[in-house]
Amino acid sequence: xxxxxxxxxxxxxxxxxxxxxxxxxxxxxxxxxxxxxxxxxxxxxxxxxxxxxxxxxxxxxxxxxxxxxxxxxxxxxxxxxxxxxxxxxxxxxxxxxxxxxxxxxxxxxxxxxxxxxxxxxxxxxxxxxxxxxxxxxxxxxxxxxxxxxxxxxxxxxxxxxxxxxxxxxxxxxxxxxxxxxxxxxxxxxxxxxxxxxxxxxxxxxxxxxxxxxxxxxxxxxxxxxxxxxxxxxxxxxxxxxxxxxxxxxxxxxxxxxxxxxxxxxxxxxxxxxxxxxxxxxxxxxxxxxxxxxxxxxxxxxxxxxxxxxxxxxxxxxxxxxxxxxxxxxxxxxxxx
Numbered sequence: 487x488x489x490x491x492x493x494x495x496x497x498x499x500x501x502x503x504x505x506x507x508x509x510x511x512x513x514x515x516x517x518x519x520x521x522x523x524x525x526x527x528x529x530x531x532x533x534x535x536x537x538x539x540x541x542x543x544x545x546x547x548x549x550x551x552x553x554x555x556x557x558x559x560x561x562x563x564x565x566x567x568x569x570x571x572x573x574x575x576x577x578x579x580x581x582x583x584x585x586x587x588x589x590x591x592x593x594x595x596x597x598x599x600x601x602x603x604x605x606x607x608x609x610x611x612x613x614x615x616x617x618x619x620x621x622x623x624x625x626x627x628x629x630x631x632x633x634x635x636x637x638x639x640x641x642x643x644x645x646x647x648x649x650x651x652x653x654x655x656x657x658x659x660x661x662x663x664x665x666x667x668x669x670x671x672x673x674x675x676x677x678x679x680x681x682x683x684x685x686x687x688x689x690x691x692x693x694x695x696x697x698x699x700x701x702x703x704x705x706x707x708x709x710x711x712x713x714x715x716x717x718x719x720x721x722x723x724x725x726x727x728x729x730x731x732x733x734x735x736x737x738x739x740x741x742x743x744x745x746x747x748x749x750x751x752x753x754x755x756x757x758x759x760x761x762x763x764x765x766x767x768x769x770x771x772x773x774x775x776x777x778x779x780x781x782x783x784x785x786x787x788x789x790x791x792x793x794x795x796x797x798x799x800x801x802x803x804x805x806x807x808x809x810x811x812x813x814x815x816x817x818x819x820x821x822x
Contacts (some may be wrong), residue, residue: 750815
């Protein structure tokens with residue numbers, strides 16, 4: 487395989503993004519290329535998380551199968567310019583579009599088909615680019631973040647994750663009620679300064695009502711809102727990014743996607759549960775007859791082989807991304 491560092495400009499934002507282009511040894515005019523789009527947070531081109539590099543493994547595997555890939559550091563991360571903290575999903579969509587334009591205009595290499603492979607929020611971003619472009623040839627959506635427009639589904643998914651992580655029924659009921667109030671404030675109060683005050687008062691009251699043992703219980707769960715992390719968590723929920731995420735209706739985007747799509751989900755993914763994201767996808771893809779829905783048994787949100795789907799399992803796993811996931815992606819792309 488051949489790998490080279492590349493850079494491209496998002497002219498709208500005035501920033502340069504840097505990434506890696508990996509190509510198979512035997513390039514032809516039919517060689518497909520995928521742009522890999524990472525999920526939420528300050529992710530680098532490899533989507534490094536807890537010492538794992540799933541997108542590096544995917545890119546290397548794809549090259550061995552005859553598929554080229556471009557992956558890049560998110561704005562403000564690694565070698566890419568800009569800042570990710572004040573960016574919204576729409577900004578990341580612009581970055582992905584810039585990556586796509588770069589590949590299409592590349593003078594040295596010519597590809598047969600152009601597509602995206604996005605994980606979580608990356609799946610939403612890839613969908614958005616494809617919905618506004620006639621040049622995207624295919625999409626691989628890995629557990630796409632399609633729940634933002636539906637508060638009830640978000641709460642149910644969080645409840646499922648908390649349950650498998652070991653939360654008590656009492657804790658989950660209290661958490662659901664609290665998050666319902668939190669989302670109501672975010673949706674009804676556009677002034678972020680006022681919203682911050684309302685969120686602070688609401689959460690302070692919530693923590694005052696918690697018993698000491700409930701506070702201890704909360705600290706065990708990665709996705710719990712806790713007294714110790716209140717300030718940081720308010721900043722996330724009240725951020726332009728989260729407000730924008732809640733405003734995006736994925737169905738409205740999916741209705742404009744008519745290319746082949748692979749929808750891949752993990753059976754034990756409780757962040758983007760299979761039933762919820764597949765139901766949304768089937769609604770949006772009602773007029774698209776080229777969508778494949780695949781569920782990988784005993785896989786979590788980041789496509790690792792697991793036993794329960796609890797967050798604690800991450801510390802016991804060694805792989806970057808499962809072989810079943812790699813095979814499912816590459817075999818589907820090569821059949822197009």
